[in-house]
Amino acid sequence: MSLLDHDSAGAASAQQQPRRKNTMRFLRTAPLPVVFWLLLSGHYEPLLLALGALSVAVVCWLTRRAGLDHRSVTFAFALRLPRYFLWLSGSVLVSTFAVARKVWSPRPDLRPVVEPIPTPHLQELSQVVYANSITLTPGTLSLDVEANHIEVHSLERSGVDELRKGLMLRRVRQTEAQR
Amino acid sequence: MSVLEVLSGALLIAGALAVLTGGVGMLRFPDFYTRIHAAGITDSAGAGLILLGLLLRVDTWNTAVRLLIILLFLALTSPTATHILAHAARRDGVPMWRKGDPRR
Numbered sequence: 001m002s003l004l005d006h007d008s009a010g011a012a013s014a015q016q017q018p019r020r021k022n023t024m025r026f027l028r029t030a031p032l033p034v035v036f037w038l039l040l041s042g043h044y045e046p047l048l049l050a051l052g053a054l055s056v057a058v059v060c061w062l063t064r065r066a067g068l069d070h071r072s073v074t075f076a077f078a079l080r081l082p083r084y085f086l087w088l089s090g091s092v093l094v095s096t097f098a099v100a101r102k103v104w105s106p107r108p109d110l111r112p113v114v115e116p117i118p119t120p121h122l123q124e125l126s127q128v129v130y131a132n133s134i135t136l137t138p139g140t141l142s143l144d145v146e147a148n149h150i151e152v153h154s155l156e157r158s159g160v161d162e163l164r165k166g167l168m169l170r171r172v173r174q175t176e177a178q179r
Numbered sequence: 180m181s182v183l184e185v186l187s188g189a190l191l192i193a194g195a196l197a198v199l200t201g202g203v204g205m206l207r208f209p210d211f212y213t214r215i216h217a218a219g220i221t222d223s224a225g226a227g228l229i230l231l232g233l234l235l236r237v238d239t240w241n242t243a244v245r246l247l248i249i250l251l252f253l254a255l256t257s258p259t260a261t262h263i264l265a266h267a268a269r270r271d272g273v274p275m276w277r278k279g280d281p282r283r
Contacts, residue, residue, distance in 0.1 A: 100204075103204035110209065
């Protein structure tokens with residue numbers, strides 16, 4: 001049973017909340033898609049602005065329906081993210097090279113393993129970042145995200161061992177928002 | 180040719196090679212899970228290198244901003260989609276290939 005398989009209980013409870021709170025939530029969710037849409041579109045005719053407003057409304061509704069509207073990324077976290085991305089791109093390139101060698105070798109030596117990687121006391125957002133980073137790095141793939149570990153499929157044992165050493169986990173923790 | 184153009188060309192070629200490697204891996208690797216690893220090369224290294232290569236030859240800043248946004252969104256969406264696929268396969272009991280098994 002993974003976290004993914006739970007029905008979002010939050011969506012059901014959100015419906016019973018008073019209208020005022022819903023408006024507040026809408027105001028907190030809306031600015032990001034609005035800025036994003038304006039940035040990408042660059043057209044300010046009435047028709048396109050109306051379409052933009054409509055799509056922002058749909059996005060807000062979907063966010064609420066998925067029970068995601070109470071999650072937000074703090075500013076400090078967003079500032080620390082580029083540094084993490086740089087480090088991650090480096091390790092993606094290194095492991096791409098390793099997997100590419102397997103692809104082109106005449107007889108690829110694959111010994112796939114599936115093992116749990118412990119992620120004790122990790123915030124939800126950091127867990128998403130960690131699981132996605134594992135998947136983004138070729139050679140390792142997150143199969144299942146549980147409360148305190150992530151099930152990882154790897155092309156060979158060394159991939160899992162590398163994660164066990166916890167270098168990536170430490171980076172994720174550094175990036176994690178301190179509250 | 181300026182230094183930037185050469186650098187951008189090198190990045191584009193490296194990206195194209197990564198995409199090709201992903202495709203070849205998809206054909207050569209033995210089962211669903213290992214093929215996902217090969218596809219991962221295409222959408223992390225391949226797409227990333229190509230976008231970086233394009234970023235070095237933009238004319239206006241708003242093209243650059245859009246390329247950066249595409250890069251960010253690819254970095255968020257492609258691992259999520261990959262994870263969902265792998266998770267669904269595992270939940271449905273797609274068997275895992277071990278060394279010595281025949282190809283599937």
